[in-house]
Amino acid sequence: MQAGSFLRPGVASSGMKVLLGMGGSPDGFDALEETLARARDAGDELTVAVLDTSDDHDPDDVESEIRDRVDEAGVETAVTQLPGHPGSQLSQFAEREEFDRIVIGGGQRSPMGKIELGEVAEFVLLNADTTVTLVR
Amino acid sequence: MTGRTYPDETADSFPKPPISLTDAEGREIRIEESGVADFDRLVEMYDAFDPADRAQGIPPVKEEAVREWLDTLLSEESVNVVAVHDGSPVGHAILVPDSEVAYELAVFVLHDYQSAGIGTKLLEALLGSGQAADVEKVWLTVERWNEPAIALYKKLGFETSNAESFELEMAIRLS
Numbered sequence: 089m090q091a092g093s094f095l096r097p098g099v100a101s102s103g104m105k106v107l108l109g110m111g112g113s114p115d116g117f118d119a120l121e122e123t124l125a126r127a128r129d130a131g132d133e134l135t136v137a138v139l140d141t142s143d144d145h146d147p148d149d150v151e152s153e154i155r156d157r158v159d160e161a162g163v164e165t166a167v168t169q170l171p172g173h174p175g176s177q178l179s180q181f182a183e184r185e186e187f188d189r190i191v192i193g194g195g196q197r198s199p200m201g202k203i204e205l206g207e208v209a210e211f212v213l214l215n216a217d218t219t220v221t222l223v224r
Numbered sequence: 225m226t227g228r229t230y231p232d233e234t235a236d237s238f239p240k241p242p243i244s245l246t247d248a249e250g251r252e253i254r255i256e257e258s259g260v261a262d263f264d265r266l267v268e269m270y271d272a273f274d275p276a277d278r279a280q281g282i283p284p285v286k287e288e289a290v291r292e293w294l295d296t297l298l299s300e301e302s303v304n305v306v307a308v309h310d311g312s313p314v315g316h317a318i319l320v321p322d323s324e325v326a327y328e329l330a331v332f333v334l335h336d337y338q339s340a341g342i343g344t345k346l347l348e349a350l351l352g353s354g355q356a357a358d359v360e361k362v363w364l365t366v367e368r369w370n371e372p373a374i375a376l377y378k379k380l381g382f383e384t385s386n387a388e389s390f391e392l393e394m395a396i397r398l399s
Contacts, residue, residue: 199322200330201293202280202365205390 103131104188109178112145115193119223124161135166139174175211182218194222230395235381238352247340255349258304269313274335317350326361365391
């Protein structure tokens with residue numbers, strides 16, 4: 089047997105099917121940048137879901153900002169809106185569409201600098217059947 | 225920051241620093257007001273901080289990040305006290321203003337000085353300094369499993385202010 093003969097799956101097609109969920113807060117956009125960079129390097133098939141997280145961010149505005157970032161990055165990406173309860177919609181969408189991984193932002197910082205995980209992150213971490221990555 | 229409530233009643237009066245005490249290990253500890261002037265000493269203290277005692281991402285681990293973090297915290301508006309042993313800070317407690325006319329509290333004690341009664345005195349002195357500075361409302365977050373800390377905050381007069389987020393949130397009305 090030749091060394092490595094069965095660890096050679098046609099070179100580059102090893103990317104994952106990745107679902108990034110974000111509502112429009114800064115940690116979500118940080119996660120978007122990281123996820124786009126990884127998708128470019130690893131050949132991930134990336135979908136970004138715009139979540140209805142609060143009245144602070146209009147989903148249409150967030151979607152168009154995301155499309156700008158995606159165009160700048162030049163990574164083929166699907167962008168979609170998921171209205172309704174953000175955590176549960178994201179988890180269910182990930183299962184239904186058989187994603188390998190959910191990616192979410194790593195939380196905001198309090199005045200003290202403490203990381204505060206939001207409601208969406210908590211829900212997804214505890215309830216999703218899909219593996220979850222928190223981006224720092 | 226949704227749904228934070230504060231106790232209706234004002235807390236008792238807390239002692240103001242400086243305070244001298246002998247801790248449970250027989251060490252002479254002095255609790256003093258602190259601030260920007262202590263920047264370098266505090267960087268040293270946080271450099272010696274056990275990473276296993278971190279909570280919610282603070283204090284940062286690398287010195288550069290510690291400096292950046294302290295630079296933000298040690299403003300004229302924040303209230304600071306330190307516990308000093310043999311001339312060096314071994315504990316630091318701080319009130320940092322938020323955007324809603326309230327203050328977020330945090331307390332840090334070096335590993336070798338924990339469970340010796342220093343944290344309690346440090347917190348009392350911090351709340352005393354806060355009262356002297358006319359701070360009205362103080363809140364904090366604490367990990368839900370950290371029962372000793374939660375019990376201490378309750379003893380000082382903190383009440384649960386939001387039980388619905390990832391960490392337990394507690395608040396006190398100082399004046």
